[in-house]
């Protein structure tokens with residue numbers, strides 16, 4: 001498959017992760033009135049600590065995935081066209097766009113190929129080549145703590161937190177444990193989001209046991225500085 005075609009598939013597949021300022025924004029054209037323009041996929045924006053808005057190339061390494069999370073367009077059973085970049089292709093694309101002044105950085109995510117360990121090795125290889133001297137961060141569920149962590153373990157019994165920890169330690173990453181919380185304005189909103197995250201049977205059980213409109217949620221912030 002041509003690199004251009006991979007880029008179209010994997011930029012489109014990445015737009016559903018709405019964690020940056022302009023993810024999935026409706027396309028606007030400043031030449032036809034209005035201010036500024038954005039694409040529905042491919043480029044997203046983020047803010048630096050000093051307040052600058054920077055453009056990021058936003059893609060997936062691959063939209064193949066061995067898991068079948070029912071809320072996700074890239075799940076195993078989804079009937080979408082699949083593609084996969086090599087780490088070298090991601091590095092080349094990023095540097096090409098950077099040199100032409102289209103972007104200032106890369107927002108890279110991925111479906112899971114073979115295993116979470118193998119997938120992270122591929123992502124880490126991109127980070128290693130792109131950012132000597134930089135620090136990479138990964139936020140991951142901490143299934144060993146918090147009420148949400150318990151639900152996560154029920155939803156994904158094959159998840160092995162000890163193996164995850166071993167993997168990161170082997171690669172020289174450090175961890176900060178972070179406690180956060182999901183909080184919603186109503187029980188109906190809380191239930192709606194739970195039904196996106198988990199199977200209907202699991203959510204029925206959770207709602208029968210768990211009162212209120214929120215839940216405590218533990219995550220791990222993994223980080224490593226590359227020499």
Ligand code: SF4
Pocket residue numbers: 065066067068069072073074075076110111112
């Ligand atoms: S593991 Fe990630 S990419 Fe794969 S189906 Fe679940 S949410 Fe989607």
